[in-house]
Amino acid sequence: MQDYKIFELGDVVLQSGATLRDAKLAYKTFGTLNAAKDNVIVYPTWYSGQHYDNEWLIGPGMALDPDKYFIIIPNMLGNGLSSSPSNTPEPYNQARFPGVTSFDNVNLQHRLVTELFGIEKIKLVTGWSMGAQQTFQWGASFPDMVERIMPFCGSAKTSVHNFVFLESVKAALTADAAWNNGWYDTPPKKGLRAMARVYAGWGFSQAFYREKLYLQYGYSSLEDFLVAFWEGFFLVKDANNLLAMLWTWQQGDISNNPIYNGDFEKALGAIKAKAIVMPGQTDLYFPPEDNEYEASKMPNAEYRPIPSIWGHFAGGPGMNKVDVKFIDDALKELLAS
Incomplete structure (x- = not known):
């Protein structure tokens, strides 16, 4: 039984200049969209992960409670469920699959949210690792739509290291x-x-x-x-x-698009959402100092590291109950604010 749905995107022109024909965005939802359409949470996937791998942070009594919120998990392009090298027909199959940026991913997710569900406001965007990169991108690309963000263990710009x-x-x-x-x-x-x-x-x-x-x-x-x-x-x-x-990750930069033309500080400053920026204290991919700088340039952000020796995996996928509680508590606080 397939537990997700496909949003047909049609022909999509990517930042790379390629046209991904008959593009598909796989997604899964939890909970019910209320009449006001103001109980929406968007929760993007991470490197190699699919929506199944995000479900550890969703449940009754948790911050992402499907009894209260309508939670959308869009699968990143390239992850095997949305359009990917493994499922795209010739000629853009396998090694010919075009480069997809976080900007591309978020624009397609925005189409899902607006065209399919008619949503105008998003209460929260959150995600781990590359999900955090997409979270930052949501805040920068659609600052008037996104009310809160909590990126954890991921950066707004991929560092040289x-x-x-x-x-x-x-x-x-x-x-x-x-x-x-x-x-x-x-x-x-x-x-x-x-x-x-x-x-x-x-x-x-x-x-x-x-x-x-x-x-x-x-x-x-x-x-x-x-x-x-x-x-x-x-x-x-x-x-x-x-x-x-991996290519998407390497190109990560919320300002590398026609909105901000590479002005990273401008892109950070444009994020209106109330934010908790949450690195792992011992993360070797996304060190805390990168997030500390990013949060300092955002108008409504708190920098709050996860006090853990679990490195990058302090942020997921639900392996360590202490860190899960720290993340969940922060999400509850942010949603209540």
């Missing part, structure tokens, strides 16, 4: 001969396993490994964690999809 990290991930994946420049018939599993090993050193903090916290979560050794968690995490995913989303 983050870009370089992603180059190492890409190099590990594409070094596998089976990758075949993106025209593989069987998955490049050696590359996917190598990518997972690179990722493992960045996803969690030095302190997480020092304290061997993986042993508390059913892994019998460090090697078991690297194989069972990390390699298992990536082996089920399509390599071209991962590379497409």
Whole structure:
């Protein structure tokens, strides 16, 4: 049973100049849109994640309570459900899938929200990692529509160091001969396993490994964690999809569009939404100082780090109850404000 719906976008001209024909946006909703259409929360997906992977933050009694709010999870292009290298017909299939930016993603999500549901105001946009990048983009692209944002463990602009990290991930994946420049018939599993090993050193903090916290979560050794968690995490995913989303991540910049023409401070200053900007205190991809700077340039933002040694994974996907509560409590506070 397919538990999501497809919004048909038609022919979409992307920032890259390519036209994605018969483009599709997969989405899932929770709760009921009220008569006033003012109980809307938009909750974008993250790198490699699909809507299923966002559901840990939704439930009765939580901030994202489907008994109170109409929650929309739009799947990012490239994630295998929305238009992606793995499901787009020739000629834009596999390695020919065009580059998609966060600006593109958010514009298409805006079409879903307005054209399908007739929504004019969004109570909250929130998301983890690349979901946070899209959250910032929503605030900058549609400042009069978005009332609140809470991006967690993600930045408004991909830093140079983050870009370089992603180059190492890409190099590990594409070094596998089976990758075949993106025209593989069987998955490049050696590359996917190598990518997972690179990722493992960045996803969690030095302190997480020092304290061997993986042993508390059913892994019998460090090697078991690297194989069972990390390699298992990536082996089920399509390599071209991962590379497409990686490109989106590398291009992350809320000002790199016709609205702001690269003026990053102007884009941050244009975000009217009440915001809690929430980095992971020990995040190695999106270090707190990047978010501290961004929040300082936003007119209505509080900077509030997650006090955790879980690194980037303090933000998801629901692995650690202490950090989940910290995020959920902040969302409740923001929604009540």
